[in-house]
Amino acid sequence: MYIKVKACTPINEIEQVLSENNQELAFEPIDFGYIKEGKSNKGTIAGYLSCNYAGSRRFKVGSVRDHVLGFKGVNGKGDIIKSGGTVVKNVTGYDLSKLIAGSFGTLVALTEITLKVLPKKDSSKTVIIYPSNFEQIYDFFNKLSSSSSEISGAVFVPEESKDKDFVIKKNSVFKFNDLKSNVSFIAFRVEGDKISIEEKINNLKKELKLSNSDISTLDVYQSEPFWKKVNNLEVFEKTEHNLIRMVIPPANGSKLCKYLENNHNYFVDWCGSLFWIEVNSKKEEKIKDLKKMAKDFGGYLTVIKTSSEYDYGEAIFTVDKVRLMISEKVKQSFDPKRILNPGKMYRGV
Amino acid sequence: MSEIALPKIDSSILNRKNEIVKKLSKLTNIENVLSEADELRPYETDALSVYTQTPLAVVLPENTEEVSEILKYCHSENIKVVPRGAGTGLSGGALPLQDAILLGLGKFNKILEIDYENKCVVTQPGVTNLGITHAVQHKGFYYAPDPSSQLACSIGGNVAENSGGVHSLKYGTTTNNILGVQMVMMDGTICRFGGKSLDQEGYDLMGLICGSEGLLGVVTEVTVKILKTPEVVRAALIGFPSIKEGGDAASEIISSGIVPAGMEIMDKALIEATDNFSKAGYPRDAELLLIVELDGTESEVNELIKKVEIICKKNNCSSLKLSNSEKERLSFWAGRKAAFPACGAMAPDYYCMDGSIPRGKLAEALLEIKKLSEKYELPVANCFHAGDGNLHPLIMFDGNDKEQLRKTEEFGSEILKTCVRLGGVITGEHGVGIEKRELMCEMFNDNDIQQQLSIKKSLDEKNLLNPGKVYPILRKCAEEGRVHVHKNKDKFPDLPRF
Numbered sequence: 001m002y003i004k005v006k007a008c009t010p011i012n013e014i015e016q017v018l019s020e021n022n023q024e025l026a027f028e029p030i031d032f033g034y035i036k037e038g039k040s041n042k043g044t045i046a047g048y049l050s051c052n053y054a055g056s057r058r059f060k061v062g063s064v065r066d067h068v069l070g071f072k073g074v075n076g077k078g079d080i081i082k083s084g085g086t087v088v089k090n091v092t093g094y095d096l097s098k099l100i101a102g103s104f105g106t107l108v109a110l111t112e113i114t115l116k117v118l119p120k121k122d123s124s125k126t127v128i129i130y131p132s133n134f135e136q137i138y139d140f141f142n143k144l145s146s147s148s149s150e151i152s153g154a155v156f157v158p159e160e161s162k163d164k165d166f167v168i169k170k171n172s173v174f175k176f177n178d179l180k181s182n183v184s185f186i187a188f189r190v191e192g193d194k195i196s197i198e199e200k201i202n203n204l205k206k207e208l209k210l211s212n213s214d215i216s217t218l219d220v221y222q223s224e225p226f227w228k229k230v231n232n233l234e235v236f237e238k239t240e241h242n243l244i245r246m247v248i249p250p251a252n253g254s255k256l257c258k259y260l261e262n263n264h265n266y267f268v269d270w271c272g273s274l275f276w277i278e279v280n281s282k283k284e285e286k287i288k289d290l291k292k293m294a295k296d297f298g299g300y301l302t303v304i305k306t307s308s309e310y311d312y313g314e315a316i317f318t319v320d321k322v323r324l325m326i327s328e329k330v331k332q333s334f335d336p337k338r339i340l341n342p343g344k345m346y347r348g349v
Numbered sequence: 350m351s352e353i354a355l356p357k358i359d360s361s362i363l364n365r366k367n368e369i370v371k372k373l374s375k376l377t378n379i380e381n382v383l384s385e386a387d388e389l390r391p392y393e394t395d396a397l398s399v400y401t402q403t404p405l406a407v408v409l410p411e412n413t414e415e416v417s418e419i420l421k422y423c424h425s426e427n428i429k430v431v432p433r434g435a436g437t438g439l440s441g442g443a444l445p446l447q448d449a450i451l452l453g454l455g456k457f458n459k460i461l462e463i464d465y466e467n468k469c470v471v472t473q474p475g476v477t478n479l480g481i482t483h484a485v486q487h488k489g490f491y492y493a494p495d496p497s498s499q500l501a502c503s504i505g506g507n508v509a510e511n512s513g514g515v516h517s518l519k520y521g522t523t524t525n526n527i528l529g530v531q532m533v534m535m536d537g538t539i540c541r542f543g544g545k546s547l548d549q550e551g552y553d554l555m556g557l558i559c560g561s562e563g564l565l566g567v568v569t570e571v572t573v574k575i576l577k578t579p580e581v582v583r584a585a586l587i588g589f590p591s592i593k594e595g596g597d598a599a600s601e602i603i604s605s606g607i608v609p610a611g612m613e614i615m616d617k618a619l620i621e622a623t624d625n626f627s628k629a630g631y632p633r634d635a636e637l638l639l640i641v642e643l644d645g646t647e648s649e650v651n652e653l654i655k656k657v658e659i660i661c662k663k664n665n666c667s668s669l670k671l672s673n674s675e676k677e678r679l680s681f682w683a684g685r686k687a688a689f690p691a692c693g694a695m696a697p698d699y700y701c702m703d704g705s706i707p708r709g710k711l712a713e714a715l716l717e718i719k720k721l722s723e724k725y726e727l728p729v730a731n732c733f734h735a736g737d738g739n740l741h742p743l744i745m746f747d748g749n750d751k752e753q754l755r756k757t758e759e760f761g762s763e764i765l766k767t768c769v770r771l772g773g774v775i776t777g778e779h780g781v782g783i784e785k786r787e788l789m790c791e792m793f794n795d796n797d798i799q800q801q802l803s804i805k806k807s808l809d810e811k812n813l814l815n816p817g818k819v820y821p822i823l824r825k826c827a828e829e830g831r832v833h834v835h836k837n838k839d840k841f842p843d844l845p846r847f
Contacts, residue, residue: 001603001708022606052548063548065556066525079796087705088518089739089777091511091560092785092792093819094801095524098556102548119606142466148489148580149646196649203646249545251466273547299546319551322540326808327552333803345551 002069002086003117007046007110014045018117026118027064028055031232035305038238046110052102053245055231056153056189059145059270065101067116073100073108076335086114099330105341106349107334121191126153126223127201128179128187128216129208134261138254140186141272143208145250149200153189154271155230157181158261166235166265166278173234176226178216187218188271189227235267236278242306244277244290248299256297281307291318319346353400353783355446356817362428362448366405369428373408373450376418381456383407392433392451396498397441397784399698399748404431404445409453413531413539413569416452420567421537423450429813430535432563434474434506437498439701440782442510442562442818449816452567454505460484461570467545469528471572474505478512481573490575493520496778497686505568511560513778515611515642515685518736520576522778524559531570532558535809545572557804562780563815565808579644582610583654584678587661588635588668592616595637596712598664599735602641603708605660607653611642612736613685616715619692619730619743620684626691629684632668639666639735640681688732688743696728696745700757704768705777708738717767718742725760727753739777740768766791781819789821 001023005014011029018024030053033041042048049071054063061067070084083096100108131137137156144154157174159182161167167182174181190200205215218226229235236243248256250272260266263286265278279286287303294301300318319327324346331338331349343349362369370384383389384406393401405428410416423430429449436443445451457473463485464470470481470492478499481492495514496502502512508530513522520526529543542555549555558565589595599612615623615631615638624631631638639661643653654671661669672678684691692699706714715731722729722744733740742764746757765775769791776785789798802820805812 052553054548058547062521062525065548065553066521075800079800081796081800082793083797083800085705085772085774085792086707087739087773087777088737089513089522089705089734090774091522091778091780092774092776093781093789093797094565094804095511095556095560096800098524098553098559101556102551102553107552118608122606145468146465146577148577150577192645192649193652195652196646199646199648247546247548249464249467249469251464251545270547298544300550302550322538323542323551323554325538326534326540326554329807330552330554330557330804333807334800 001088001117002114004086004112004114005045007073007113008044010044011042011048019120022120023117024120025067025115026057026061027067028057028231030055034232034234034237035239035243040232045113045115049101049110049113050103050105056155056227056269059273060150060152061118063101065098068097068101068113069116070114071097071100071108071110072112073110075108076337076340081108084114088116104344106331106345107340109340122193123197123220124189124191124223125197125201125220126187126189126218126226127204128185128218129210129214130180130183130185134254134257137186137257138250138272140208141250141253144188144204145271147204147207149190149203149207151188151204151271152191153227154186156186156268156272157184158257158266159184160261161265162262163265169237170235173229174226176218176222179218180216187226189223230269233276235265236276239278239305240307241281242279242284242287243304244279244287244301245304246275246277246290246294246299246301247273248275248294248297249273252297256293259293281309294318324349354822355402356429359427359448362405369426369450370406372422373406373419376422377408377410377415381409381411383409392436392445392453395433395436395438395441395443397439397444397782399754400441400444400783402445402447404451405448407451407453409456411456413533416533416567416569417537417539419450419452420533420535424536424811424813427811427813429816431815432509432567434503434509435477435501437502438506438510438780438782439703440776440780440784442780442782442815444783446817454503454567457505457569464545465490468575469545469572470575471570472504474508474568474571475503478502478504478507481575485575486578489578491578492573493526493576494523497689504571504573508559508568508571509561509563510778510780513734513739515613515734518612518734519608519610524556526574527555527559527571528574529572530555530558530568532566532568534566535811535814543572562782562819564805564819565814579610581647581650582642582644582678583650584640584642584672584681585654585657586631586670586681587639587641587666588632589637589639590635590665590667592637592715593712594664594666595639596715598661598666599639599711600709601660601664602657603736605656607656609641609736610644611640612734613640614638614711614733614735615685615688616731618728619688619732622691622695622730623684623687626694627683627687629680631684635667640685642678685732688730692730692743692745696747698746698748700744700746700761702740702742702744702761702764703776703779704740704765704773706738706740706768706771706773708735710771710773711735711738714740714767714771718764721760721763725756727757727760734777737777738773762788783818786819787821789819
């Protein structure tokens, strides 16, 4: 249940080889190609690991860091180093794979990566529901994540936006079956064998008190492309504005939704935890407000894409003094002369 | 006591014992500082009881600020500190040092917050692993990692060791199930990594701390994820006439796409030992016993059980029993969970190993262990977390016989070398501690180890926190030229080299 690859193997190639063997990367790699170029470009596994951005299944299966079993690479001193191995259970020495995940290439130039893989699910189905207010959105999210009938994806796409182009885009991206994309909707996904999918959906309908007339259902042939579009961030295709990725504890989600309403284009993934927010280039000062809000809500934000004029500098990441001090020490231990991606992580790290 | 090299004792610290105890008594309540011989005795060892050491003093702080003040003081006075959770670790990670303070987290025994909306529990590190599940099970939730010692082991210790358990194949180990930690560094700095949100930005320092065996900081608060209890859990007890057939069935179950909640293998020696001990009703004619647990919704579990049955029959299983009630399911596990005491009843002592191998090499590893058992003339019983390739051979011996103890240690070390040769690692979940320190060179070369030591040095420059653990300091590595000594300057010159 693992795959060992050279660091710059394209994600597409890995997914293809795994698919031929009925396996997959369970963390569902996001395709950032669409927001930049309007077409698929999943990049390489090393790039992906260095960012640690997992797709819609994150809340169920973990992030990229939870699927890395080991790596080889070269640190800033020129030493070839390795950590981990090919086995799932391994507590031999510090778990450097976790540290490398999300380190933006500032610690090690990766050369080889070993990842845990999981069997592909037999089938999937997606159910669309239409909440009437913000409280109800998070009530649904909470019930979905508290159910024994496990789901593997849940997004909220809001109706409100003063931006007509965005509304048109949203309607064209989410054109599926009887899905009403002109109003706010929650979509949740159930995966597994066909019998248990039906059982889980029936359980969830009861738990969420849904009747058939309240919902739309996407079968596997529609469910799969639906989640691809979510993970391709297609509603923000070729955006010229700033794209923010904010992660917060879900209990604060409805407050954030209220703030975002009519202020920014956005959608919510990870059953209420992950917000993708587009900040218009004319409103860049708003990023500071969002940053403060992320902190107050117990989360964080990362500027994923900046508009051409935006001077991001320190604003890409947020960090407190103590964590910055420790991060500097860790950086020092891998790369004392700061030659690997200098300044990429924090100013000075 | 078995011979083990420890960091050189700083006699100046021993001479200052009274002064140090006095100062510690000012940093916490006086009754939280233990220094008399009788008071220190219970802390002389952890669950790797072949090694004992009497600490200089034991201090049991009550809050994070006290931990910080104690560490700050020890840092400024160059006093070593060994942190300890519940002391159930199997690799000697909490073995005291004569010139070190033993910092016990036993008083950090409260759950601070249960947050169902964010699906997490904020707890002090001294709360037991099972204590977390007990606190949330009435609402249908549980904490997934379940080391065998979960009744006694503390969540702080779980973080230090990155503990796993029977269910880690499907649900991951500690590192996959925590959201945040509060930690105190050796210089007294209090820091917080993660929180209640998923992932964190910047370096994954929580990931670094988890499994660092108390070498980088003292964890004073942990936020863990809780999961909804599955609707249905069923287990199957399957006997096989040969190691190969059982091993193949286990591999086929995984490669067919089934992810069992737990999958355990026991060999004939252990089937007999545990069945005698716990009367679990295991098939005694089987050479190998497979316990497969499946969870999910009712039809999901039924579907999976059907698939498992087909695979096992195809691989010539000699018996197959399904649990039809919760009571029966627990009885299937009773024998497996009694594996250690069952071996304890068969010999004066047993030594539990903890290697990991790629699952496909299971049969090969078992046959190799059998050969080694004959070579060393010591009986061995085997249990495996079959799904993830984590094996626990239990070597039975008499610790009073020094020759047997020596042979046991050599046998154990050969098993772990076999694991590495088969593409595995020397410890799957028990940690390196003091026990497997010298075997680190089997897996890592100088560069790998120096990188890890550089991290240690960057966060604990004086090497005061849990010194002598995890990293090789002994002859074996040095002789084989694997420990890199740059221009005669060791990173940690106070560590003895022979």
